[in-house]
Amino acid sequence: MSDMGLIVKTTARATIPLIGIFGSYIVAHGHLTPGGGFQGGATIAGAGILFLLAFGLNEMRKHYNHHVYSSLEGLGGLAFLGVSMLGFSVAFFYNKLWHSGPFFNGKPGTLLSAGYLPIMNLAVGLKVFTGLVSAMAAIALYRRWRE
């Protein structure tokens, strides 16, 4: 599929940051409003689809580096694992930050509350975004064989 015309490109240039901001909002407020790491990450990956559709494969090939994305995905997983091990003295996945942490233990309903939930949301959001973009790019950038 080749790239689209000028109108689509301009609209996409304006829309992609908005979708990104909206996705980040969903990730950051996962413990307060509907949504969370996975939904936000998938929404931002939707911006990736829009980019791919509007600007075409060649532009995507310039901006997409597989090693970077796969390393970021691994980092997201490691952050999730590390946060879940914080309360290891009690049990694996013990929410220590909420019960007796230095921060993230405010009143329920504020942004800095709920213990490790916001950190996990960020980690999962990063992981889902990079992962879905990698999967899509792997399928879209797959070159047809040499005839």
Place this chain on the structure above:
Amino acid sequence: MNVLGMDALIQFGILFGVLISAYLTITFRDLLSAAIASAAMSLLLSMEFYMLHAPDVAIAEAAVGAGIVTAVVVYGIAKTERWEREAP
């Protein structure tokens, strides 16, 4: 008509749409149309999830079912072929 009956009626309509688009998904011979019908099914299903008071699932289903799945299947069609062949 009270609120409950209204709610049930809306759900009935949405579910009817879900069934129709699922039927279209499995009967279209044009795979691109089938993919679009599957996206429509996901979108209607996410509305139904919203009606059943599951907003988290609704957001996820809309983002995944109408976005990622359609993109992946459409690119898969682009790499292979578009028409489901007739039975010999």
Place this chain on the structure above:
Amino acid sequence: MIPFQFITAFLLIFMGVYAFLYKRNLLKLILALDVIDSGIHLLLISFGYRLENNVLPTAPIYTGYETVKAPMVGPLPQALVLTSIVIGVCVLSLAVALTINAYRHYGSLDVNKLRRLRG
């Protein structure tokens, strides 16, 4: 009366299994798996629904709850369905990758053409 949410879910599962057994195009089979999964998700979400004293329930979120004061629907099935949706999209992308490879080897998406292995 049988609730129509259940009927829809079962019809979706039935349609998906039917398409899985009788269609022969690989991408159609993938979409059929998607339909089966959708049916199971709808079934699970309907298990959590709640109608107490004929009052419409509300979503299990306490933000802004003071103004509503209605019973909340069950949150556990929603968490399960979230996990299951991710698993579904993973299986789907892997299946599309396999299908592209199969098309490259066989030049066709027909399941019946994939019969070179014998024994």
Place this chain on the structure above:
Amino acid sequence: MNVLPFVIIIPLLGVFSLPLVGLVGKKAREAWALLISGATLGVTSKLLYNVWSTKETLVYTLGAKSPMGQGVGFPVRIVWEVDLLSAIMAFTIAFVAFLAVAYSIEYMRHDTGLEKYYVLILVLELGMLGIVLTGDIFNFYVFLEIMSIASYALVAFRNDTWEGIEAGIKYMFVGSLASSFILLGIALLYGQYGTLTMAYLAEKMAANFTLTAKIALAFLIGGLLFKSGAVPVHMWLADAHPAAPSSISAMLSGLVIKAGGVYVIARIAFSVFGMAVNLRTLGWVIIFFACLTLIVGNAMAVVQTDMKRLLAFSSVGQIGYILLGLGIGLAAYGTKVGEIATAGAIYHTVNHAIMKALLFMVAGAVLHELGTKDLNELSGLAKTMPKTTFAFIVGAAAIIGLPPLNGFASKWLLYESSALFNPFLGAIAIIGTAFCTAAYIRVLYTFLGRPSERVMKAKEPGMAMLLPMFILVGAIILMGLFPWQISKGVMIPAASMLANIKGYVLAVMGGV
């Protein structure tokens, strides 16, 4: 120090950090994968020792001290529940997976895409470990999917051969449908009983066993028979095992069909449905499929000309033995015969994992050196590859059940119990062994025959491939030296712990 969480944490750490380690270099990646699987082996051996020495069911709650909610009498969190059967399975998994990783360092050297290969092989190990540890039924589904997805990708890993892709497609579609059925069964169970913890589910089910639960059981058993490759639906297995790279075939045949199929059938039949369902009926259903599997698998093995395909059909036959033991254990629940049969099934699971891993590694060595696995071209291999042939002879003798090796003891327990339970079943088991013997004698005859042109050019594989094979040969001989001690000391306690359904439930529910 509680070692239980590290069984999962170490592979997870390895999986997520592998892309970062891969940036350093090729050697670092291989060393890291080897290190991670070795550490897992160490941790699981400690776990096995702990459970074996105390003979108590270990319970670990994720996220709190106790699985129960505050002020209520039911569990709200995910629990790990480890009895002796789980610990034995975990140890076997870690052992074979470690050797498979070590073997693949040389075997896969000429392939591309290796950074993903090591990720996938570690994830496969992780998924199986998760399945055997968990005590929560939805969590079991998640880890089943992890294991299945990793094995779909690994079966089709050689994407430039059509065998791999075709086998991968068949495996993937059949497996996904089976997974959907399992999820449907779990959903029905949740809808009826409102809980997902296995122990509490068993308790609720004993109080009120409804039609819905029976239907859920049918879906679960159907899906799991798919996954374990029982006979009406065994075709994916016979395609997938030969097409995968040999190190993966060793893991698929030795571990995946057992951890994802047989172990879970045992766990669901005994621990979850054990107090409610009529165990005699369920046992006979499983015995029926087992007899079919046993005869068809072993008989099909005789007529194959492809070496790995022969081994795959032989795996189907051996799964039949394990299911037979399990079915008799269910049908004769509470008697001495049932206990012996269950012990035989568990013992044979471990033995078969080791033997079949060895045999697939031998097949891989032959394929690696000669480029063919067709038995008609392999005659006289003993002359040029004596060490490999020796390993094959040991493995084949063990799988047939010759006395000084480990296969004898487990098969003897199965024959004895089936003959005591119903002489007809004993006869079927003997017939299966006859077919099995014929198949392996044919391969041996080929190996020891007159050398052909092609075989004369072959040479022994390198040390990195021979060493895992000889470790497995050592394990077979070592286990063969103490058959009755192992059976008395480990397998019978494992069977009695599995049969003690009340104990499994009480371990989670505590004094409530």
Place this chain on the structure above:
Amino acid sequence: MKRTFGALALLFIFGTLLVVASPQHGLKFGLGGNNWKNYRYTDQYYIDHGVQEVGGMNIVTDIVFDYRGYDTIGEATVLFTAIAGAVALLRPWRRDEE
């Protein structure tokens, strides 16, 4: 042979599902009052204690990351695996690289 087998299986599945959905035997939709508390006691526990035990206002997020956080790490691993598998399957063939 295969088609008849398939049709029989399909009929069986549909029949059993209808039996499950019928009100006499199986599952009920839209429970209320004490019925809800008997069948969905786990959900009721999460609604009652979720905010105080975990701190998130969104109960679903509480369950996903705290009560059933282990499921979520499994889900993350599934995503990781599937993407690794898809990338590995779509790599160029060996003879194309030469």
